[in-house]
Amino acid sequence: MTKTKIVIAGIGGVGGYFGGLLAKQYCDDKEIEICFFARGQHLLEIQNNGLKIIKGENEFVANPIIATDNPKEIGVADLIIICTKSYDVEAVVHQLLPCINDKTFILPLLNGVDSNEKIQKILPNNTILSGCVYIVSRLKQPGVIENMGNIQTLYFGGDNISDKKLKHFETIFKQATIEATLSQNIATIVWEKFIFISPTATATTFFDKSIGEVVTENHIEKVTALINEVKQIAQANNIEIAENITELTIHKLKSLPFETTSSMHSDFKNKKACNELQSLTGYVIDQGLKHNIETPIYVEVYNKLKKLNR
Numbered sequence: 209m210t211k212t213k214i215v216i217a218g219i220g221g222v223g224g225y226f227g228g229l230l231a232k233q234y235c236d237d238k239e240i241e242i243c244f245f246a247r248g249q250h251l252l253e254i255q256n257n258g259l260k261i262i263k264g265e266n267e268f269v270a271n272p273i274i275a276t277d278n279p280k281e282i283g284v285a286d287l288i289i290i291c292t293k294s295y296d297v298e299a300v301v302h303q304l305l306p307c308i309n310d311k312t313f314i315l316p317l318l319n320g321v322d323s324n325e326k327i328q329k330i331l332p333n334n335t336i337l338s339g340c341v342y343i344v345s346r347l348k349q350p351g352v353i354e355n356m357g358n359i360q361t362l363y364f365g366g367d368n369i370s371d372k373k374l375k376h377f378e379t380i381f382k383q384a385t386i387e388a389t390l391s392q393n394i395a396t397i398v399w400e401k402f403i404f405i406s407p408t409a410t411a412t413t414f415f416d417k418s419i420g421e422v423v424t425e426n427h428i429e430k431v432t433a434l435i436n437e438v439k440q441i442a443q444a445n446n447i448e449i450a451e452n453i454t455e456l457t458i459h460k461l462k463s464l465p466f467e468t469t470s471s472m473h474s475d476f477k478n479k480k481a482c483n484e485l486q487s488l489t490g491y492v493i494d495q496g497l498k499h500n501i502e503t504p505i506y507v508e509v510y511n512k513l514k515k516l517n518r
């Protein structure tokens with residue numbers, strides 16, 4: 209079998225956790241190469257000391273075959289897993305062009321439903337897979353990722369693609385102990401994640417409270433209204449979703465540890481220069497305008513968050 213080269217682009221909370229498991233499993237493998245595309249001080253730490261992943265009392269250090277900010281050092285990849293924030297997707301794909309030929313699969317694992325279109329515009333001849341993850345994980349300091357909570361699942365697939373290559377990728381993920389599922393219905397799964405994360409990111413940031421707090425009596429009405437608005441957007445996009453998606457989503461939220469919060473809320477709290485307000489909140493309003501669907505609660509909350517953003 210020929211070598212399989214997998215690049216993880218963006219070694220933050222998500223890329224660091226899943227990339228870390230891959231790099232640990234395949235560090236000496238003759239058939240599978242795991243490469244990290246990172247930058248800055250974080251990259252230097254990984255190059256010098258490896259990437260440390262902390263999970264409760266346990267930790268391990270992962271050493272990818274290459275960690276670099278120079279795509280030419282990596283060469284052409286079979287699969288590029290994009291784990292940046294949504295506002296960095298286009299730039300990172302442009303940077304990674306030397307690693308991409310027509311056969312390279314691209315798998316964005318970001319929150320949101322608009323990355324695939326952005327990537328396909330840059331790479332019209334490539335297969336852009338779809339995917340999403342449920343995990344709570346943060347870049348704690350350069351070279352260190354901390355995974356919290358009780359879920360670490362990854363879903364991926366491509367509508368109308370039945371390729372043994374995808375099965376091969378699933379096997380690679382699973383052997384690295386990643387809870388990965390190759391789905392035949394990935395559009396629904398990615399939109400269900402969006403119906404979950406868009407209201408959650410929006411509400412936790414708006415109220416400046418954890419997920420546990422926003423699903424208590426004080427705020428559940430607003431969260432439910434947000435879910436119902438985004439549900440209509442999914443339906444307008446002809447996505448098959450469960451009729452009781454609102455109840456299912458609230459149930460999912462209640463099953464997370466009380467103190468969990470969204471990565472967008474963390475970014476607002478940490479006053480990061482950029483955040484995903486547009487792809488997680490503003491996008492719903494834009495889609496409402498496109499499909500003639502009213503989204504009054506999104507508009508109210510977005511306008512207030514936009515002011516905080518300045």
Ligand SMILES: NC(=O)C1=CN([C@@H]2O[C@H](COP(=O)(O)OP(=O)(O)OC[C@H]3O[C@@H](n4cnc5c(N)ncnc54)[C@H](OP(=O)(O)O)[C@@H]3O)[C@@H](O)[C@H]2O)C=CC1
Pocket residue numbers: 217218219220221222223245246247248250291292293294296299300303317318319320341342343344345346347471472484
């Ligand atoms: N964190 C979580 O628990 C979850 C996050 N998500 C979603 O996953 C996506 C990733 O989130 P998360 O992992 O938290 O994000 P992070 O900000 O922790 O990580 C993104 C990483 O990508 C790096 N990066 C961005 N552009 C480049 C580039 N051009 N070259 C090299 N490195 C680059 C960033 O570097 P720098 O710091 O220098 O900008 C950063 O290290 C988001 O869409 C998020 O909403 C989904 C589920 C859970």
Ligand SMILES: CC(C)(CO)C(=O)C(=O)O
Pocket residue numbers: 319341342343344345405408469470471472
């Ligand atoms: C809420 C959570 C942790 C669930 O996966 C998430 O997706 C995020 O932080 O963006």
